[in-house]
Amino acid sequence: MVEDKVRICFIGCGHHSMESLQPAVTLIPQIEYVAACDLIEGRAKEAVRRFGAKKWYTDYKEMISEVSPDGVIIVGPPQMHEELGISCLNRGLNVFMEKPPSLTLEGARRICEAMKASGKICMVGTHWRHMPIHRALKKISEREDFGEIFRLEATYLAPDTRGAWGQPYAWGFMLNQAIHPMDCLQFLGGRIAEVEARGIVVEGKKLAISASLHFASGSIGSFVLGGCSPIFYERVGIQGTEGWVEAEQFKKLKYASRKGWMESTDPTAIQTLAFEHGSHYRGVSRPGYVEELEHFAQYIISGSHPHADAEDAYYALKTLDAIIRSVNMEEKILVN
Numbered sequence: 115m116v117e118d119k120v121r122i123c124f125i126g127c128g129h130h131s132m133e134s135l136q137p138a139v140t141l142i143p144q145i146e147y148v149a150a151c152d153l154i155e156g157r158a159k160e161a162v163r164r165f166g167a168k169k170w171y172t173d174y175k176e177m178i179s180e181v182s183p184d185g186v187i188i189v190g191p192p193q194m195h196e197e198l199g200i201s202c203l204n205r206g207l208n209v210f211m212e213k214p215p216s217l218t219l220e221g222a223r224r225i226c227e228a229m230k231a232s233g234k235i236c237m238v239g240t241h242w243r244h245m246p247i248h249r250a251l252k253k254i255s256e257r258e259d260f261g262e263i264f265r266l267e268a269t270y271l272a273p274d275t276r277g278a279w280g281q282p283y284a285w286g287f288m289l290n291q292a293i294h295p296m297d298c299l300q301f302l303g304g305r306i307a308e309v310e311a312r313g314i315v316v317e318g319k320k321l322a323i324s325a326s327l328h329f330a331s332g333s334i335g336s337f338v339l340g341g342c343s344p345i346f347y348e349r350v351g352i353q354g355t356e357g358w359v360e361a362e363q364f365k366k367l368k369y370a371s372r373k374g375w376m377e378s379t380d381p382t383a384i385q386t387l388a389f390e391h392g393s394h395y396r397g398v399s400r401p402g403y404v405e406e407l408e409h410f411a412q413y414i415i416s417g418s419h420p421h422a423d424a425e426d427a428y429y430a431l432k433t434l435d436a437i438i439r440s441v442n443m444e445e446k447i448l449v450n
């Protein structure tokens with residue numbers, strides 16, 4: 115029975131784990147960091163030294179049987195997320211795994227089934243939806259004076275020039291990068307039922323994909339991706355019958371409501387909020403990392419089911435796979 119603190123282990127102490135997620139865990143009073151594991155002994159020992167894990171291991175099964183945690187945070191290559199994630203769920207543990215859950219749709223579906231069969235939590239690290247700016251965006255879009263949501267959009271540029279984890283360029287880009295804005299759109303607008311996309315994909319040179327989305331709710335959306343970019347650039351927007359709101363680069367949120375509108379020249383017509391966290395936020399590299407792990411801990415304590423789970427990640431990948439098929443086949447694709 116979990117009381118007011120959850121006993122957590124890390125599996126994988128590589129770059130993202132040590133630079134973002136383990137520093138985040140030290141900021142969450144509901145988490146007790148009981149042990150760290152990495153195949154490389156020096157990395158597991160460093161987690162003890164830098165972040166206060168009580169013990170270190172090189173074998174996750176030995177760690178789990180000795181310390182019996184409430185949950186594990188798995189941060190490694192996607193093959194490891196799938197294999198160890200399913201194994202930990204089958205052992206009755208709550209799981210948080212980094213994105214992507216698997217290299218394949220089939221693997222993401224297997225994780226989803228293991229989550230449902232276990233009755234445990236399986237969250238996937240899609241931190242955009244946990245960022246304060248995107249939570250604020252959602253809150254504004256749900257207000258009465260925003261009206262009915264009918265249009266959503268996301269634009270995302272990233273530097274990847276090749277497919278991550280040895281995958282073909284477009285699928286590797288979807289697994290590594292596009293899963294973030296796609297998950298965020300699902301968070302804001304619900305599941306996507308149909309896509310129609312155009313694309314140019316040349317490994318090492320250019321990637322441009324432009325997709326038209328049809329949400330199950332009846333809203334429509336546009337989704338624009340660019341690879342080989344000299345910068346990261348992110349923009350997410352929502353239009354309702356009475357309002358409009360847009361978040362840019364995780365920092366600037368702009369919104370306007372028809373009801374608040376006076377004159378088009380009135381500077382107060384568009385409200386702007388700045389999220390001035392710079393490149394760091396609450397001491398970790400990006401906003402959303404502390405919040406997603408707080409969400410994980412809170413849901414283990416409450417015993418209820420969180421969002422950003424394995425099913426959300428599976429549907430995000432399913433939609434991204436449909437976009438690639440639409441580019442290749444030059445036709446509309448139903449997501450289900």
Ligand SMILES: NC(=O)c1ccc[n+]([C@@H]2O[C@H](COP(=O)([O-])OP(=O)(O)OC[C@H]3O[C@@H](n4cnc5c(N)ncnc54)[C@H](O)[C@@H]3O)[C@@H](O)[C@H]2O)c1
Nearest residue numbers: 126127128129130131151152153154189190212213214239
């Ligand atoms: N959400 C985000 O914004 C974000 C950002 C960066 C990375 N990531 C994700 O984090 C994951 C890790 O990326 P990284 O750059 O830190 O990789 P990395 O290669 O630096 O680290 C992976 C670690 O896992 C360890 N490992 C592998 N198999 C293991 C096993 N069976 N048991 C224990 N340890 C094992 C390795 O020894 C290594 O230390 C990737 O899936 C990546 O997509 C997410």
